Amino acid sequence: GKGDILLHGCKPLSGLLSGIAQATYYGHAGITEELLRGQLYPEAAPHEFRALLAKMSGVLKSVASADMDLNQLEAFLTAQTKKQGGITADQAAVIAKFWKNHRTKIRESLINQSRWDNTLKNMNWRVDLKSQSRHVDQINTPVAIVEMELGKNGQESEFLCLEFDEAKVNQMLKKLSEIEESITALTQTT
DSSP: OHHHHHHTOSHHHHHHHHHHHHHHTSOOTTOOHHHHHHHHOTTSOHHHHHHHHHHHHHHHHHHHHTTOOHHHHHHHHHHHHHSTTOOOHHHHHHHHHHHHHHHHHHHHHHHHHHHHSOEEEEEEEEEEEOOOOSSGGGTTOEEEEEEEEEEOTTSOOEEEEEEEOHHHHHHHHHHHHHHHHHHHHHHHHO
């Protein structure tokens, strides 16, 4: 239909990508779906525009989170054009051009965003014998007291104190080794 032709045009697409980047990476909260549709795709039906927005946000997110170089980008976009319901070759060209222009800026903004989040600054632990408990059989069982210091750079820290018995420690180690395996698997494929 008429909407389809419009949704595949290249002119508004770079504007759309720019809007997505503004909202996602550059912290402009005022950029809404309605605003983008009104400015860039006024003829498109809301559901058509929403589908396009979701598709382009997804593509941009994949490209940005992997911080793709131009070879990776080309391979990724080619694969996307071959996918059922993927993107057109024209759209791929617009995305490639957009990424070339915005890569450094988006990268910096992602690094800054991660810097603003709470990070684990420090972790202390000690093992105590439980001296009081509601259950007699738990007295004198060893527990690990773990204190984590969380905070943003240059701001007051928050302290989180957790108590682990042996079973809990084992559970956590199991989870951590699963995480380690996932990370290893990902590092080997890239």
